[in-house]
Amino acid sequence: MKSIESTGKTIEAAIQQGLDQLEKSREQVDVKIIEIPSKGFLGLIGTKLAKVRLTVVDRPEDDVRTFLQDLFKGMDIEVQIDIEAKGDTLNIHLEGPNMGVIIGRRGQTLDSVQYLASLVVNKNREDYLKVFIDTEDYRRKREETLIKLANKMARKVKKVGRTITLEPMNPYERRIIHSTLQGNPFVQTYSEGEEPYRKVAITIKK
Secondary structure (H helix, E strand, O other): OOEEEEEEOOHHHHHHHHHHHHOOOHHHEEEEEEEOOEOOEOOOEOOEOEEEEEEEOOOHHHHHHHHHHHHHHHOOOOOEEEEEEEOOEEEEEEEOOOHHHHHOHHHHHHHHHHHHHHHHHHOOOOOOOEEEEEEOOHHHHHHHHHHHHHHHHHHHHHHHOOOEEOOOOOHHHHHHHHHHHOOOOOEEEEEEOOOOOOEEEEEEOO
16 A cells, blocks of 8 residues: 655645645545644744655445546446455446346447446556456346357357357457357357457357
8 A cells, every 4th residue: 555754834735745745635544643733942943744654544345436426426427336356356237217228239338337437446556356247237238148149159150160250349248258168169269450349250260
């Protein structure tokens, strides 16, 4: 956790200087008083400033909640945000009347929100936290759809004997396709292209 020391004529002034330097609010830091200010001889000689140590408190849940609240407020969407910290992962569930807008076409908007939230959470962090955002059980339903698609396309590749390339997918979805067909005795998979248009190709196993 990041710590700094700051000084001021009063303890509050020293704290505020540290907060300004860290660009944090009072609730986001722990404060330890190192030196209490005192006046020297005749109020001039030997005057001692207040010194404090501010340590940023690691609260990624608060950071991502604030970000998402501001984001959805800007989109004029009412959303209830539930966050669960589990190991190195933040599981975030969203509820509200307009979740289709947040999901977007094939989950593209939801993926973008998840990506931005991950950037916010991991800014200046040494230990990386994974961020997983879902709503209306979309991720599970999408996974089931991709598993069915993978098996269907594998059967088609086996039947026609030629390579079939799927639509562009994000890394998470490509992993589902690769994992589903990993043990298939007839076909194999590989990815091709550049992000964000990278695709999975299914071909006859040699």
